[in-house]
Amino acid sequence: MTETPRSISVTGTGSAEAVPDLLTLSIGVECRRDTVAEAYGDAGTRSAAITAELRQHGVDSADISTSGLNVRAEVNWQDGRGQTVTGYLASSTLTVRIRGLSESSQILAAAVAAGGDAVRLNGLSLGFTDSAAVEARAREAAWQDARTTAAHYAALSGTGLGKVLSLTQHTGFQAPVPVAKMQRAVAADSLAVEAGESSVTATVGVVWELID
Numbered sequence: 336m337t338e339t340p341r342s343i344s345v346t347g348t349g350s351a352e353a354v355p356d357l358l359t360l361s362i363g364v365e366c367r368r369d370t371v372a373e374a375y376g377d378a379g380t381r382s383a384a385i386t387a388e389l390r391q392h393g394v395d396s397a398d399i400s401t402s403g404l405n406v407r408a409e410v411n412w413q414d415g416r417g418q419t420v421t422g423y424l425a426s427s428t429l430t431v432r433i434r435g436l437s438e439s440s441q442i443l444a445a446a447v448a449a450g451g452d453a454v455r456l457n458g459l460s461l462g463f464t465d466s467a468a469v470e471a472r473a474r475e476a477a478w479q480d481a482r483t484t485a486a487h488y489a490a491l492s493g494t495g496l497g498k499v500l501s502l503t504q505h506t507g508f509q510a511p512v513p514v515a516k517m518q519r520a521v522a523a524d525s526l527a528v529e530a531g532e533s534s535v536t537a538t539v540g541v542v543w544e545l546i547d
Contacts, residue, residue: 357434394433
């Protein structure tokens with residue numbers, strides 16, 4: 336029979352911080368008009384104006400995508416007449432990636448001005464153009480945390496660490512949205528976006544063999 340080696344299983348967590356260099360913005364466009372054609376046409380015109388303004392400010396076409404195109408009737412209930420159509424709503428969503436955060440406030444203000452009252456800001460997220468280097472630092476920190484913990488327990492039990500028997504890892508990205516600063520800037524001419532720092536967190540589970 337093969338003897339099962341003695342082992343210790345630990346979980347290590349590590350994180351790495353960096354200044355984000357990518358902003359992903361969701362811009363909604365909504366147009367209410369009396370007819371389907373008017374609603375659809377005006378929504379397309381507003382979306383095209385926003386897109387043109389974004390390109391004018393240096394946003395690459397590859398960083399602009401349209402999704403969620405929808406046209407629906409808006410109805411109202413009236414006694415004795417039932418449901419009646421009061422108009423039509425056309426909507427779509429532009430997803431925009433802005434790679435120069437120093438210019439993001441001006442680009443956002445220009446996009447809102449181009450779309451006018453049809454614009455709906457659905458939110459933004461901050462991230463990295465290339466997160467590989469930050470994730471690598473987080474994994475290294477998680478590994479070191481796991482090894483330090485395992486070595487401590489091994490020493491307490493009078494043993495040492497042998498080879499690694501198994502390894503599992505998960506890396507997660509959390510980007511803080513500067514809500515407080517955004518709220519304070521609402522009354523300004525343009526909405527201020529503060530990059531701050533974003534943290535990548537890695538968690539690793541490692542099983543080591545224990546040796547005498």
